[in-house]
Amino acid sequence: MTGQDGLVPDPTPPEPLPSGGEAERADQRGETARLPETRGLWATAFRELLHKRSARIGLVMLAVLIIVAVFAPLIAPFDPSDPVGIKEGIKVRSGPCVHLFGCDRSQPQHLLGTDGNGRDAFSRLLYGARVSLLAGFGAVAVAVAAGTLLGLLSGFFGGRIDNLIMRVMDVLLAFPALLLAIAIITVLGQGLVNAMLAISIVTIPAYARVVRSAVLTVRENDYVAADRALGVRTARILWNRILPNSLTPLVVQATLGVATAVLEIAALSFLGLGVRPPTPEWGSMLAAERNQVFTAPHLVFFPGLAIMWNVLAFNLLGDGLRDALDPRLNR
Amino acid sequence: MSRFVARRLLYSIPVLLGILFVTFLLARVIPGDPCRAVLGERATDQICNAFMERKGLNRPVYTQFGIYLKDVFTGDLGESFRYGRPVTTILLERLPITIELSLAALTVAVLVGVPAGIISGYKHNSPADVATMIGANIGVSMPVFWLGLMLQYLFAVLLRDTFLSLPPSGSLDAGLIPRAFYDSWGLPPWGVFEFVSNMNVTNAMLSANWTAFRSAAGHLILPAIALGTIPMAVIARMTRSSLLDVLSLDYVRTARAKGLPERRVVIRHALRNAMLPVVTVIGLSLGTLLGGAILTETIFGLSGVGKSLFDAIQSRDYAVVQGFTLVVAVGFVLVNLVVDILYTYLNPKVRVS
Numbered sequence: 001m002t003g004q005d006g007l008v009p010d011p012t013p014p015e016p017l018p019s020g021g022e023a024e025r026a027d028q029r030g031e032t033a034r035l036p037e038t039r040g041l042w043a044t045a046f047r048e049l050l051h052k053r054s055a056r057i058g059l060v061m062l063a064v065l066i067i068v069a070v071f072a073p074l075i076a077p078f079d080p081s082d083p084v085g086i087k088e089g090i091k092v093r094s095g096p097c098v099h100l101f102g103c104d105r106s107q108p109q110h111l112l113g114t115d116g117n118g119r120d121a122f123s124r125l126l127y128g129a130r131v132s133l134l135a136g137f138g139a140v141a142v143a144v145a146a147g148t149l150l151g152l153l154s155g156f157f158g159g160r161i162d163n164l165i166m167r168v169m170d171v172l173l174a175f176p177a178l179l180l181a182i183a184i185i186t187v188l189g190q191g192l193v194n195a196m197l198a199i200s201i202v203t204i205p206a207y208a209r210v211v212r213s214a215v216l217t218v219r220e221n222d223y224v225a226a227d228r229a230l231g232v233r234t235a236r237i238l239w240n241r242i243l244p245n246s247l248t249p250l251v252v253q254a255t256l257g258v259a260t261a262v263l264e265i266a267a268l269s270f271l272g273l274g275v276r277p278p279t280p281e282w283g284s285m286l287a288a289e290r291n292q293v294f295t296a297p298h299l300v301f302f303p304g305l306a307i308m309w310n311v312l313a314f315n316l317l318g319d320g321l322r323d324a325l326d327p328r329l330n331r
Numbered sequence: 332m333s334r335f336v337a338r339r340l341l342y343s344i345p346v347l348l349g350i351l352f353v354t355f356l357l358a359r360v361i362p363g364d365p366c367r368a369v370l371g372e373r374a375t376d377q378i379c380n381a382f383m384e385r386k387g388l389n390r391p392v393y394t395q396f397g398i399y400l401k402d403v404f405t406g407d408l409g410e411s412f413r414y415g416r417p418v419t420t421i422l423l424e425r426l427p428i429t430i431e432l433s434l435a436a437l438t439v440a441v442l443v444g445v446p447a448g449i450i451s452g453y454k455h456n457s458p459a460d461v462a463t464m465i466g467a468n469i470g471v472s473m474p475v476f477w478l479g480l481m482l483q484y485l486f487a488v489l490l491r492d493t494f495l496s497l498p499p500s501g502s503l504d505a506g507l508i509p510r511a512f513y514d515s516w517g518l519p520p521w522g523v524f525e526f527v528s529n530m531n532v533t534n535a536m537l538s539a540n541w542t543a544f545r546s547a548a549g550h551l552i553l554p555a556i557a558l559g560t561i562p563m564a565v566i567a568r569m570t571r572s573s574l575l576d577v578l579s580l581d582y583v584r585t586a587r588a589k590g591l592p593e594r595r596v597v598i599r600h601a602l603r604n605a606m607l608p609v610v611t612v613i614g615l616s617l618g619t620l621l622g623g624a625i626l627t628e629t630i631f632g633l634s635g636v637g638k639s640l641f642d643a644i645q646s647r648d649y650a651v652v653q654g655f656t657l658v659v660a661v662g663f664v665l666v667n668l669v670v671d672i673l674y675t676y677l678n679p680k681v682r683v684s
Contacts, residue, residue: 054468171349175660176622179640183353183656186644187360263474267626270476271641286477290630293480294488294499304477311472 055320085118147207155215214246256318408654429635436559448570470564614670
């Protein structure tokens with residue numbers, strides 16, 4: 001965009017950034033908004049977030065997931081792509097064997113059994129958290145970046161640019177998300193990165209719309225007019241004034257967006273359009289064993305449960321954030 | 332009102348053109364030779380040259396787009412190299428199956444979601460409310476394909492010998508070939524009749540063939556539940572929050588102050604207004620259902636639009652991918668259009684202004 005200063009919103013603004021939520025809260029206390037931006041809105045929002053039980057559950061679920069993803073090599077008893085079961089001479093797709101729950105101690109322990117290639121299902125499940133989280137975050141990051149840029153341009157400049165961008169967004173929204181993602185992958189080719197990209201493209205309109213409508217309200221503020229009168233460059237106004245103040249709805253949308261992205265990437269992998277084997281990914285683990293659901297249901301049950309865990313964590317967190325960041329709701 | 336409808340119709344034209352352009356682009360940007368992408372890898376040069384000539388693929392891009400538009404508007408979506416039949420014909424066979432499945436799923440979603448949302452909203456913060464909301468949160472977070480497989484396992488394996496046993500896949504019992512309803516009525520095989528007769532449950536009902544009806548309906552239950560779960564959860568949440576909003580309004584308090592019975596206040600006064608946003612959500616979920624049908628039909632072995640699309644992608648049958656994508660997207664836009672117009676009709680505030 002604008003070179004160095006364009007990448008990150010200026011961390012030390014010359015004056016405290018005015019923010020709707022902070023000002024409102026300050027008004028209620030009967031004092032003027034003088035608190036620094038970083039502590040005001042976000043700290044309050046975080047405290048309020050912790051007051052909501054569902055959001056707390058979401059946070060804990062997410063924490064568990066992140067810990068599992070980061071420490072997968074330490075927690076996992078086996079290499080996720082090593083056919084240990086075959087080396088140990090046990091049947092492929094054997095059921096869970098937990099010594100604690102009465103499985104014979106002479107048997108090798110596989111907490112969730114082994115899959116069709118004799119690999120330890122539990123280890124694969126743990127490693128799957130990495131792929132799922134990375135893919136979810138990656139897809140949303142790309143979509144947020146593109147959507148934010150489009151939304152900023154659209155909302156700030158209005159007119160023809162706005163019209164053009166928004167009509168293109170309408171067309172993208174006209175396709176059912178999964179269908180459009182599949183269509184994009186037919187063009188780009190199969191693979192995890194392409195699946196992420198496809199989901200990103202499909203979800204750009206959601207972010208563009210959210211940012212645009214936030215910008216439309218922010219740009220009417222006096223401090224933007226002041227900047228303009230002072231002759232500040234447009235790109236700088238966009239990054240230092242408009243963007244930070246349009247951030248709250250975007251954060252909510254992005255959190256909920258991770259949930260959708262995780263679900264859709266799992267669906268694409270399930271259809272054989274996502275990761276390539278032997279990468280441990282929950283959707284493809286499920287797909288590989290789906291015809292064995294009647295004989296080895298555990299190989300289908302747990303990956304699906306893991307996907308749900310991940311999606312639920314972000315859904316709960318997103319809902320909680322929406323309540324916490326919207327000053328109108330909780331009062 | 333009519334001005335709004337007219338404007339709404341006009342607005343959907345650029346979107347429809349955009350969809351046409353995207354599907355057109357889809358076939359052009361596929362890596363490799365467009366001819367062999369459509370006709371298959373083994374097409375000879377001679378056939379390919381003739382194909383390029385006939386389809387105008389050696390002409391400028393804007394001419395090609397024109398040809399594509401003309402083809403689409405005359406109902407020519409190309410030919411599937413896998414089946415050797417026109418895409419339109421295949422589509423007309425598969426679409427009824429998906430429509431029936433989607434409607435069944437939507438019925439499940441509405442029949443469970445709306446009452447659950449009403450109870451949840453009316454008995455705010457009660458155990459029933461908490462349970463519904465936990466269920467709704469889990470419902471929206473569940474992968475459709477996983478739910479489908481688990482339902483299969485539950486109803487076809489665990490409950491096999493009970494009265495709850497349900498078939499895990501397919502659309503009819505083996506060996507059951509029901510007559511088309513128009514045939515048993517002595518009517519000619521018109522297009523519309525044939526279209527409707529491909530909906531197994533409807534066809535069985537119309538021809539009063541109860542054995543076939545029981546079989547077809549039994550096969551539809553699990554896919555409908557699997558596909559309907561996400562919309563069900565969304566509808567329940569929407570109904571709840573909408574009812575909560577409305578119940579706190581002044582006119583509801585007035586109605587209570589008048590001494591109206593509680594049931595009447597909730598059903599006649601509050602619900603009428605609370606259902607407005609719910610209607611929109613119900614309409615919009617039809618689009619989600621079409622996307623979800625790709626997964627559900629693949630799992631349950633129903634040869635509707637979704638499964639055909641998936642098979643076509645696997646076998647690189649691009650004409651089918653292109654044609655089906657186009658039709659589903661256009662259907663999605665039209666459904667949204669109808670929902671919008673319906674909403675204006677239902678909402679007197681919009682109607683008057």
